Every structure is written in C-alpha cells, then in structure tokens.
Amino acid sequence: MQIMTVSSAIRDYQVVFAETMDFISELETTKDHYYVIDKKVWDLYGSSFKSLNTDLALILPISEEVKCLETVKTVYDALMKCSAKRNMTLISIGGGIIQDITGFVASTLYRGINWIYVPTTLLAQADSCIGSKTSLNYQGYKNLIGTFFPPTKVFINTAFLSTLESEDFYSGLGEVIKLYMIGGESSATAFIKEIDKIKERDRSALAKAIQEVLQIKLQYIQEDEFDTGRRNLLNFGHCLGHAVESTTNFLIPHGQAVLMGILFANIVAKNRGLLSKSRYEFLSRELILGNICVQHTSVLFNTDQIFEAMKKDKKRVGEGLALIMMLDDYSLKKFQDLQYDELAAGMKELGATLRVPTR
Template sequence: MKEIKIKTSKEYSAIITSSHQNLIFQLEIHKIKSCFIVTDENIYNLHRRYIDLLKDKAVGIYIIEPGEESKTYDVISQIYEEMIKKNVNRKTAVIAIGGGVVGDLAGFVASTFMRGLKIVHIPTTLVAQCDSSIGGKNGYNFKNIKNIIGCIYQPSFVYIDVNFIKTLSEREYINGLAEVIKYGFICNKDFFNYIEINKKAILERESDKLIHIVSECVKIKGNIVEEDEFDKDKRLILNFGHTIGHGIESASNFKFTHGEAISVGMAIESYIALKLNLIDEKIYYKLISILSFFGLPVKCTMDVENILEYVKNDKKKTSNEVKFVLPSKIGNAIIIDNLKYDFIYNCLNEFNTIKIV
C-alpha cells in the first residue's frame, strides 16, 4: 500500500493499494459513520463487494447509467431527491464508486448539498485513478459543452484499488493510458521513458507496473495541484490535449471515449507546437509512436468548423483567442495565450490532410 499526501487548502491522502480490505479502516480514521453511495450500473453489477462492504454505513445508493450522457443536471437533481428521501444530513459522506462521470457528479452533489458534505472517491477506471479523482474538479455538461459547469471541492481521501483496472475492457483500459502518456510527455521525461521501456508490460496490466504508473500520475498531479489548486496558472498545463480533445468529444456527441479524444487532441496540439517551432519532428513522432503502440487514435474524421465552435467555448478562452498548452520538449509544456482562431482553423485543416502514421 502507498499513501500520497496532497496538501491543498485541505490536506488529504490518496491510498494506492491492490485490496479493498483497508477501506473501512480509512473511513473510521476520517470519522465517517454514514454514507450515501453514488455508482453506476456496471460497477454495481461487477464489484458488489465494495457495495456490500459499506452496507452497514450506507443510508442509500444512487445508480446512474454508465456514460458521459449521464453527466447532466437532470441526473444531479435526481440524486438530490434520493438523498432527501433517505434523510441525508451534514454528517453523511458521499462515496463515489466509479469512473470520471460518477466522480464528477458525486463531487458536485457533495459540494452543493447542504452547502457541503464530505466526499470520498473510489475511482474504478484508469482515467479516474490517474487523473480525475485527484485535485477536486467536478461538475457536469450543459448544452453538450463538456464540464462547463462545476467547482473545485477536495475529497476527504481517495482510495485507489488497482485491481479495478484489471477488470476493465480493453477499450476502457487503453482509454486511460492517454492520460498516463500525457503526464509523462509534458511533466516528467523519466516517466515518459519508463512508459516507453515498459510498454508491453503496461499493455498486459502487470500489477507492479499498474501501481507504478498510477502512483507516478498521482504524485505529478498532486504536486501541480498543491501549487495551483484553483486552476489559475500552472495547473492549466494538465489541459494538454484537452482543448481540442473536448471539442472532439462534444462534436462527436461523445462517441469517442475521453482518452480517445484526448489522444487525438494531443496529436493535433503537438502538431500546432511543431508548426510554431516549439518542438521538432523527432519529439512529435515519439508521441505519435507511443500513442499508436497502445492503439490510441492519432487522427479522426473531423468537421473542423464544428470542432472549432466547441473550442470557442473552452474555459481558457479570452475574446477571440484561446489558451493552448503546447509541448516545448519531452517533460515540459508551456501555455500560449495568443493563438488566433484563424491560425487554429488552418492547422486543423492542414492536419486533416496529412498522413502521419
């Protein structure tokens, strides 16, 4: 078991383990005597042991349909109603057992119900374990715009059981590797090298490799969140691949998984960096090579104008310009805040026509 402390305005721990047996002990440490569970149908059916483990503490449970389509205010409203029915009070903690969608919804509910309840994250996907469960971001989609409404609300603790990863479908597992690659490519060259060297073992989900990649991602994100909890400066670099990626997700009506869209987003945004002479072709093709090895897409059929419309709604935008996080070398990225939409449009069109693999 590993414990990584994250020191934001509220200090908390990410517990990384390969067992569910320490969960109740952690709840006792945090004086959580009752809870309301938010999960999805897949987790409820596949991982009932976690639900059963909490049965003596749970006052209620809300089960959502899996998928990004559930990340709406309608679903949040239904969770509120169920919590009221079950007489949830200020001493009840919300426990999110699921991937990023469950975590985002449960986090938003916890942050707003009765002006704030404790939230515990038990992330079950690689994306959630490596990324979305750390740092307190939560929210929902509105008008098909991803994460446009939300807040930052830190958990009491995060309980990461890597055994969940072994039960993921191949597509869902590969989906999570996009975020893992992102952390290495823009934050830590040694970690990127580790991914390259151990790519076959990572693909085969060897336990020690899973614990290592999850731990490294949590450390990297934790350090960044400690410096910039409220996403005003350095934390923005974690949006590499997401400006275009979120546009692809929304424009495709979420037919792409988050990781697939972010993978294409990283390829495109690195191409923009190449056009700006921030990186050379060797670095660019290192990224393309590792994404392709894991079966992640690096291109897609794009309606450029449609994607650009969603990019214009990006949370980092200012007037007719949008901030982009672009790689400057392996292990480092910079924020460019003066890119015109015309330039982005031309890059997207050009990217559409070139052959890169």
C-alpha cells in the same frame, strides 16, 4: 499500503493505494454513510460488499447524459429520505461520471459533507480523483456547472481495472501518457519501458504508473488549486481534444481525443520550429501513435466545425485560438495566436498521420 497526502485550501486528504479489497470494511464501518455506486461496478463487484445495506445505497446506470442536475436531485432526495445529516459521509464508487455527480452533491449539500471516493476507471484513478473539480453537463454543454471540492479520502485499487472495456482503458491511458510527457524527458523515457506491461494490465505496473502520474499532477494542482494559472497547462492536448470530442458527437473517448490533441499540438510546434523534428518523431513513435485506436469508421475531422468549437474555449482570451504546445525541452507554453490557416494545415497533417479523413 501506500498513502499520498494532497493538500487543499478546503481540506487536506489522503489517497490510499490499496492492494486488496480489505478497505471495504473501513467503508462499511464509517458512521452515517450512504453509497452511490455505478451499476456496472455494482454488477461486477457487488459481492465484495458483504454487509452493504441496499437501503443505504443508490445504484446508478451511467452515461454522459446522467451527469446533470436531475441526477443530482435524485441523489439529494435519496439522502434526505434517510435523514441525511451534516456529519454524514457520502461514499461513491465508479468512474469520472460518478465522481463528478457525487462530488457536486457532496460540495453543495449542507455546503459540504464528508465524501469518500473509490475510483474504478483508469482515467479516474490516474487523473480525475485528485484536483477538487466537480462538473455537470447543462443544456448540451459539457462540464458547464461545477464546484471545487476535494474528497475526504480516496481509495485506489487497480483490481477494478481488469474489467474495463478496451475503449475505457485506452481513454485513461491517453491521460496517463499526457502526464508522463508533462513530467519531462526522464519520466517519459522511463514510461516507454513500462508501456507493454501497462497495456497487459499488469497490476503492479499500473499501480506504479498511477502513483507516478498523480505525483506529476500534484505539482500543478497544489500550486494552483483553483485553476487560475499554471494548472491550465494540464490542459495540454485538450484545446483540440475537446473540439474533436464535441464535433464527433463524443464518438471518440475523452483521453483518446486528448492524445489526438497532443499529436496536433506537436505538429504545429514542429512546423513552427519549437519542437525539433527528431523529438516530434520520437514522441509520435514511442508514446502516441501506438496508443491511439480510432475504431469508428464514421469519424471525420471537419476543420470548420473544429475551428468554431475552439473559438468557444472558455479560457480563450487572445485574438487567435488557444493552443498549449510542448517545446523541445518538454516544457509547456500556452499560445493564443493559432489562426484558421495554421489550424487547417495542422488538421490535414493530423488526418494523414492517423488516416482519418479531413474536410
């Protein structure tokens, strides 16, 4: 069993890479615990929890709509009903949505209770489970409300990933690719050799990749836990990605929108002469294009809507739109000067490359 320690201003915590389901016995013997579990995960893996007392568990059907204050209240009520105490432990099992809801509950109940998190999607295992962010959607705005609160412990077992729908797997893969690119030339080229095994969901290839990308992410979050500087570069691909998600009514899963955002940023960087044509083509061919699956025939890139959505970027400070670009040496730089015409030209090239209509 491998262990990674993450330091945080609130508390340091361990990420345990578990090869079997034996870690469940540690969960079941945790004093004063209460479970919140994604219903789909419970239906698939409930039989592994032999001594789970269902009176001490809330099984939640998951969708982006339930990532809201009403569900937080449902969890508070369930905890109060079984006399929640400050030293209790909330154990949550599921993907990024379960993480965001329960992380918010754990950070606010008694101003912070113990919280063990078992991520069950690729996105949550390879990205969101470290970094201390909790988020809720509010009045149609995604992730508007939130806190910084780390878990007490994280258990990662790649066995969960075998049952993910392809769409959810490829969403997580988008974030994995982003982190390998941020890791630089040697990390990106090493990953290219592994990518087929990862897509076959080979458990050891997945475990290795997850450990490697969490190490890359760690370098950014430990230096800037509260996201006031360098950590913002982890938003590579997200400037356009968020706009693509919202303007297509979330038809495109998050990590896939991020990959499209990376391709767009690389197009602009190439056209500005910041990224050589050969590097652009190498990254597109080896890492990006084969891993974007646009399944929805109804997807259309509407440049005007994307422009409006990017203007609302909560971290935008300059005159133009913000865009994080990769330079030829794989370093990242945030620009604040993207104007409408350059966006429109980039969108046209993106649409032609992905064979998605643009307007």
